[in-house]
Amino acid sequence: MEPLLNKAEPLNDAGLRxxxxxxxxxxxxxxxxxxxxxxxxxxxxxxxxxxAEKSYDEGGCPIGAVIVxxxxxxxxxxxxxxxxxxxxxxxxxxxxxxxxxxxxDFSQTTxxxxxxxxxxxxxxxxMRGFSRVVVGDVTNASGNEEWLRQKGLRxxxxxxxxxIELYARFRREKPEQDLxxxxxxxxxxxx
Amino acid sequence: MEPLLNKAEPLNDAGLRxxxxxxxxxxxxxxxxxxxxxxxxxxxxxxxxxxAEKSYDEGGCPIGAVIVxxxxxxxxxxxxxxxxxxxxxxxxxxxxxxxxxxxxDFSQTTxxxxxxxxxxxxxxxxMRGFSRVVVGDVTNASGNEEWLRQKGLRxxxxxxxxxIELYARFRREKPEQDLxxxxxxxxxxxx
Numbered sequence: 001m002e003p004l005l006n007k008a009e010p011l012n013d014a015g016l017r018x019x020x021x022x023x024x025x026x027x028x029x030x031x032x033x034x035x036x037x038x039x040x041x042x043x044x045x046x047x048x049x050x051x052a053e054k055s056y057d058e059g060g061c062p063i064g065a066v067i068v069x070x071x072x073x074x075x076x077x078x079x080x081x082x083x084x085x086x087x088x089x090x091x092x093x094x095x096x097x098x099x100x101x102x103x104x105d106f107s108q109t110t111x112x113x114x115x116x117x118x119x120x121x122x123x124x125x126x127m128r129g130f131s132r133v134v135v136g137d138v139t140n141a142s143g144n145e146e147w148l149r150q151k152g153l154r155x156x157x158x159x160x161x162x163x164i165e166l167y168a169r170f171r172r173e174k175p176e177q178d179l180x181x182x183x184x185x186x187x188x189x190x191x
Numbered sequence: 192m193e194p195l196l197n198k199a200e201p202l203n204d205a206g207l208r209x210x211x212x213x214x215x216x217x218x219x220x221x222x223x224x225x226x227x228x229x230x231x232x233x234x235x236x237x238x239x240x241x242x243a244e245k246s247y248d249e250g251g252c253p254i255g256a257v258i259v260x261x262x263x264x265x266x267x268x269x270x271x272x273x274x275x276x277x278x279x280x281x282x283x284x285x286x287x288x289x290x291x292x293x294x295x296d297f298s299q300t301t302x303x304x305x306x307x308x309x310x311x312x313x314x315x316x317x318m319r320g321f322s323r324v325v326v327g328d329v330t331n332a333s334g335n336e337e338w339l340r341q342k343g344l345r346x347x348x349x350x351x352x353x354x355i356e357l358y359a360r361f362r363r364e365k366p367e368q369d370l371x372x373x374x375x376x377x378x379x380x381x382x
């Protein structure tokens with residue numbers, strides 16, 4: 001099968017956005033193993049940010065995540081927050097990508113998240129044995145990076161300006177939705 | 192609408208099992224507000240255990256949970272672990288019931304769980320602002336009860352012998368599935 005994008009083409013945002021939107025099981029229609037292996041951390045992070053953008057466009061919380069096999073460089077799972085889209089009180093970017101990946105051994109994988117993980121997701125990343133987490137935004141939120149390092153995970157920060165701007169815009173536009181997603185509806189002031 | 196079960200009938204296991212299996216949005220075909228309000232903690236816990244039994248019968252992990260409105264006594268959400276059924280690396284009994292309840296204020300609700308919550312679920316119960324948690328089995332697992340109390344939640348233990356026996360049987364039969372559900376596939380010894 002010949003994928004749509006080949007190694008010769010420059011990998012631009014249009015390609016990375018298409019990767020974000022393509023179901024994980026169908027990624028081989030878009031990209032080859034070789035192309036995927038050539039991706040840098042910043043490329044995977046941009047895919048996570050385009051998943052966040054998709055969620056924003058749907059009226060949801062703009063947080064996305066991608067899980068990559070450390071050995072093959074292949075994308076094993078990805079997803080975005082679905083608080084609004086699924087009426088789901090806790091399906092964050094990280095959980096969504098983990099659900100998409102299914103019952104695999106996460107100990108040889110890296111999770112790229114567009115926003116610093118919350119307490120629940122940080123605990124989950126540790127309990128599912130991830131070896132590495134790359135965080136794309138410690139400007140709008142942060143705090144669990146050091147805890148994850150103490151638990152033995154490698155944690156890298158690789159800020160993506162597009163993702164940071166998008167999340168800041170969302171928080172200005174929908175501060176209550178942002179708060180509900182983080183701390184639950186009980187934390188949102190009643191009018 | 193006249194519900195199937197009325198207040199005059201004794202509430203036996205057959206009735207509680209039917210409640211466990213009935214979709215939450217259709218519970219009014221089975222029970223009235225008045226009947227639901229007459230339920231004791233042990234009744235709600237038995238519903239959680241029958242959700243665990245349903246999951247066991249499907250080949251899954253036998254852990255169930257029910258969320259009840261403190262004021263009305265009405266069941267707002269319920270569910271069971273779906274590791275096997277949905278190929279889902281983290282949808283525990285608690286998460287499943289929270290997903291079923293949707294975007295509500297959990298601060299005036301009680302969650303009944305058939306098994307002591309894991310670290311991820313304990314963090315989630317705190318972050319979603321639950322006021323009370325009732326734990327039906329601290330024999331097969333335990334540990335986060337005190338942490339939840341320190342975080343301000345009321346935590347009660349109300350062991351259900353049927354649930355404890357069921358979980359012990361599951362662990363004997365499928366120790367690797369039990370371990371995967373708790374600590375991820377990376378913790379399961381390779382053969």
